[in-house]
Amino acid sequence: MILTVTLNTALDITYRVRGLQPHASHRVSEVTERPGGKGLNVARVLAALGHEVTVTGFAGGATGRVVQDGLRTTRGLADALLPIAGTTRRTIAVVDEHTGDTTQLNEPGPIISPAEWSAFREAYDDLLTSASAVALCGSLPPGVPVGAYAGLVRAARAAGVPVLLDAAGEALRRGVAARPDIIKPNADELAELTGSHEPFRATQDARRRGARSVVTSLGPEGLLAHTPDGHWRATPPARVHGNPTGAGDAAVAGLLSGLVEQLPWPTRLARAAALSAASVQAPTAGDFDRGTYEELLGRVTVAGEVTAA
């Protein structure tokens, strides 16, 4: 199975309102809620691609129960979230029916105790024994040490399990130094890591900092990859309109599935770029329309250079 780690899971709530106005009162016309957090989105896309996937991380309180109930409906997805004393955070996306724009409100997340973190480390090591690959996704909740991802990367490497890290800031910086197989920053995260705003150079530079392969997501312009096999750019056929939340998670699922299927890098990148664009057209993160995906897949351009053996 593929393992995805979401230390800061969330209950993602979407509200539709007419014309959001600060300091006014709004009647919400439609409420949807679903399990959230980057690793859970990645897992849903992997499950939809036909992979067996296990999710781990933390869940607690009333919102945690709703998250875990929601996971039960996804076929091929096993729930290995660990219980905590705190309450899983909510994120609220307020979609303005007039403009289609989204205003986001993100709760900070529960505090993880040292005992809860130790329990996770033990459970993670156990799960690695049956994992074909692992993705470490998203922010660290309060209480989890900032070097957490570095430790989880090292444990995966020690177990011989390929590991992808999708994080930001200091958690990414420390994680990269532990030499993950793949990192997937976006342009901003990459600039923060390397100090360079030139994506090609910065992607290259991030490899020197420890990542074996670096895949940078450039939003609607696709993906840029520097790997031991070569460097490529994958460009979707046309700008897709919709909800970009979860596009990066779909790309991670594409990269991870391509890795365990041992596909060559250009094929992995085409899949990741097509999944990412297809997810933008889907209403919620972690979803994509299979027809759109398959149609886009044949139209992604992958251009680059293979490293001389």
Place this chain on the structure above:
Amino acid sequence: MILTVTLNTALDITYRVRGLQPHASHRVSEVTERPGGKGLNVARVLAALGHEVTVTGFAGGATGRVVQDGLRTTRGLADALLPIAGTTRRTIAVVDEHTGDTTQLNEPGPIISPAEWSAFREAYDDLLTSASAVALCGSLPPGVPVGAYAGLVRAARAAGVPVLLDAAGEALRRGVAARPDIIKPNADELAELTGSHEPFRATQDARRRGARSVVTSLGPEGLLAHTPDGHWRATPPARVHGNPTGAGDAAVAGLLSGLVEQLPWPTRLARAAALSAASVQAPTAGDFDRGTYEELLGRVTVAGEVTAA
């Protein structure tokens, strides 16, 4: 005991953010949540005043469980909420730390089935047998007939239990026709009921429509009452700054406690106006500071005219 009815209970969530901006992403710095809905706020104030109080209405789903867990911590308050298949709504108050202003997002509430409504009607009739007074508070959730309050008022009258109605729109209009003992509209609700924007005249007019006594809340300007005993105006000493949510509910608790304690109208109104002003200074609805309340109580002016016997 005093019975309060909240058909559309809520989980009231408050977020603190720095500078709410539509279409931006916000980190919530502080999350508080508590049982909400007008009747629950009234009940908390009554319990704080030393009355035994029972709350009824509906609760369901994960948010319903959180609401019911939250009620357990209030001494003197008994929970007689009925289970439903749907999920209790959330309301979200987003407080801007810069301006202090609040933006409100209110979920619509679960649909109540005919069987759930029948079960409530039966439970309500049972509860009335041990009630000294009943307050019917707030909006009707989808599925509850618009004439619901009229039926509940009639049942209370048939049981000889004084009944206060705090509602708006068509639910208020129909409820008034069933001749409740007290209604407590605000100026807008009263204008909608009577067509008059002149509060004194409109308060008088609402009595002719069926309410035995009408107490209109005029926000920071206090209360205006027309009763069989006379008419009065209760004015707090000075404009109080703070959160006006729940000020009307505190006034209802003041009126209801004064009714069961058989206090004369001017004393009831002074209590209601002081509680209302004290609740504005408290951070959350259904709370008030006892010291502020007692200090304000002696400084409320009640002026009016007693009806000739």
